[in-house]
Amino acid sequence: MRQRHRAWADDFLRNNTNLVIPEPEKQKGHWRELFARDLPIHLEIGTGKGQFINGMAERHPDVNFIGIELAKSIIVMAGSKIKNSGRTNALLIHADASDLTELFAENEIASIYLNFSDPWPKKRHAKRRLTFHTFLQQYQHILQPGGEMTLKTDNQGLFEYSLVSFSSFGLELKDVFLDLHDANDPENVMTEYEEKFAAQGQPIYCCRAQFT
Template identity: 60%
Template sequence: MRARHKPWADDYLKKHTEYVVLEPESLKGNWQSRFSQHQPIYLEIGAGKGQFITGMADQFPSINFVAIELVKSIIVSALDKVVESKPDNVQLINTDAKDLRSFFGEGEVDRIYLNFSDPWPKNKHEKRRLTYHTFLEQYKEVLKEGGDVILKTDNRHLFEYSLTSFSQFGMVLDEVTLDLHELEDPTNVMTEYEEKFSSRGQPIYRVQARFQ
């Protein structure tokens, strides 16, 4: 996802500390304190412009959502949506998910969403894929026992790679679909990328994989 440099982004994030966690390390093991209600925590990694997290927060008020996005000039669009809809169950972090273990305690998260993650098609970039085993090791630690990872993508290569990576890690594949929209699931919240690719007629792949 490309975004124009936004010199005001830093100040904007700092202005909204009710929604933006500037020092996520300080909350490790204590994320519930950021929410008005003590309820399960679902994490989205690579949240982009925030359509998914805000749609999910609206549809599932009994879940607390945390969205991580690496790029400042992109996460400000997610913050725009949050500032407008004012949910009490969304928190944003502008950081790299490679350090997940330093932000969340063991078993603190109930579910992880990976939506249209960057595919990094070259073999030499395999380590950057969010389903590479080093990421899975972190997910396993921060997820509660039996917690799961749900991946949606239009990218066949990343999908096949992720299925293999999950399986090699010993995860159970609870649901696999090669055409999510064919299921017409009314609870499916579309991401920005999902709308873009499905409008071009591309199938959306989805897998729900659980650590055991």
């Protein structure tokens, strides 16, 4: 999908380097030092317009959050939300998440969220799915022992593939929801996509898995 150009994006990134961290690979192993308080770090891969990370940061002041987003026109919208909220427990990275071990040290992250990732439905593109085993290896490296992953998607094919991928890799499936909203989980914070799909009656698939 083509992203809308935002003329103010470059200025926002240039003027908010305390929020959208430049040269993030230089912070590897030192992310906790950038936050106001030394707290566990949760990572959202593909943070979109920031509704989820901003909501989670509000709900969980005892956690520090980092969101990664590649699209410049979108990450500045997430940055604006966080900046306007005045919260100090959320930071952003404008980067490709293809190699997380370049950005984070071993055991640096406590939890990972994959929200409405690109399903890459064609078999020949399976290695691009964020639940492919090469990505799981990265997650295992940067997560603390016993670290958890949460996957949310509207795509049944990606969900089924991910359950098999998780199990094959040796993760323990903690929770599996065929429609998260039927479960009425009071802790759920919706993304923009989630609100859209739920309003259309689309089931929201969710899984929480833990590295053992």
